[in-house]
Amino acid sequence: MTRTYGATETDPGEKFKDSQFLVFMNRILAFTVAGLYCALTKQPRHGAAMYKYSFASLSNILSSWCQYEALKYISFPTQVLAKASKVIPVMMMGKLVSHKSYEYWEYLTAALISVGVSMFLLSSAPNRHVSTVTTFSGVVLLAGYIVFDSFTSNWQDALFTYKMSPVQMMFGVNVFSCLFTVGSLLEQGALLESVHFMARHSEFTAHAVLLSVCSACGQLFIFYTINQFGAAVFTIIMTLRQAFAILLSCLIYGHAVTVVGGLGVAVVFMALFLRVYARSRMKKRSKKLPPGETPVQKV
Template sequence: MRFLLFLLTIISSANAATNAPPSLVPRRSFASLHKKHPKNTPIATDVFAPDEVTHDYYLKRNSDILQHRGGTMTQEPPGLPSAVKLLIGAGGIYAAFLYYGSLQEDVFRYTAADGTQFKQAWLLQVLEALANVLIGFVGMQLTGATKGIPKKAFAISGASQVTAKACMSLALANGLSFPLATLAKSGKMAPVMFGSLLLGGASYTPREYLQVAAIIGGTAIVSMGKKKGGSSSILGVAYIIMSLVLDGVTAGFQKQLKSETSKAGVKPKPYDFMFWTNLYMCITAIVISVGLNEVGSGLAFCTANPEIFIKIIKFALCSAVGQSFIFYTISNFDPLVLSTVTTTRKIFSVILSIVLKGHALSLMGWSGIALACSGIVSELIASTGGKGKTH
């Protein structure tokens, strides 16, 4: 209950800051922000979550709007009240992605009557990306498509993102529990920080190092607090590490995407971004799934087990609906609001999985959950406090 009150307080504060009169909002020049975040330095933020289309591009667009309006983010008065918009956006993200996570876990925990399980992670990515392509296409027709978009940058970014997501699914398919995989993915700022230190000459505060250490350490404790799962669990850990590395690689590709669109003088709209990114994700997944012969075997498994196919369809639809709510929230609120919602959603996903899916944890396991969640919440508190990062 205290955590829920804390969450509501953060969202309300962020929303209040978003709608506050200019005289009440601290003005920070875009130049000062640029000084804190050099052009070529990746920033360890929650901008490429595995179950959400990357919205770093739109956070940058909001920063441009902030600069244009003299340093304050304001809301347009017409339409629904801000409280109702927040309820729609945050409620939609929570509902879609909490159910999304539950369905993803169900897909890879399902066991057929003959003892076989669904292992075709790339086929799952094909179906998920296809659902997002369809929704993105419809949205693009309604809002108007942007001409002159550089497709190559979207192709590279899409291929990287779908591979990271596939590795997450492969980790689950190879014995890694959903709570453990989700906590591990929450530490994706670690490879970004590592790459920034080596290649970008970045520097981070002691608090940021402690946040990453808490998430990684907590995840390790949870792993040690569970019964050993043998070689399959080891393979699952290997896949989640690959997914984390690809998250760091994706960050670099996304910077190229922003650079290419800027050079071309175009600003893709939300559904442009959703359509083109997922189109190339889908193409990449199709090529790999065909190459691995997952299409035939996967469809045969789904035909023999209609129950699992229904779950997969729901899973893909949740992804598409959730992404639409993400874009809705980005277009109506400060980036802090979206960061708050997506970050806390991960914590709720872990807790719901433990409670509803029957994951047995020892006292050590629960202490690891608490440590990892404290790192996630600490990162959220730091961003809520408005303290800039030192890079």
């Protein structure tokens, strides 16, 4: 959206400004790919009612809107703390949506990961001192983002109890995402204008398709992770991704890591070690149970 298309010596060109159309492109391609895959390959028997996918789709759209709008009204440290602390809200939403139970060490390690990632991101970001003031509106929008985002992954996790495949989940969610976004585009009169822009600039069309392909591939990994490991683990992975991206940048480009940042990395690795250790202890304990006693199922 920052790129100028069609620029010549006499024409300054134009920029594409409708991000909602790009979202629609992402969703329509993901819907098409998932639909073709489901039609051409054998999939598990579908047991979930179609309307249930609309909840995940709508909450995902609302979380994205709240996230982007909140950036206008909150400071950089607030952004970092909110994104790094999503694990606990996701676990709490899991108890509400799916009645999941978590061990005390899972809450402890989630909190440690949030603290460690926050320390590292706040100390390593070059523009951490240049930020807007956090307002009440920004806090409300940020809270909405966390709630809707936590609901989305947990609702998708709950839908997987119907024994569907990640591709079926991708198809169902994107059906409603396409309907919601195209309805909004038609209401605003932006759909035809965006299509005309694509017709005028073939380079933009290629870029939009490439973006949509990458988005569709990303969705497959997201749904597979939620299906195999659950919403909480998926959120931990996404939280750690932010820290590892900056850490990798520091290593590649030689940026210095502060003492606080290094301490934050140490806290994260300690939390991950504790998580692996506690889980292995639980597995060993379940194997030692008497033959007639069944272990409590861990979700």
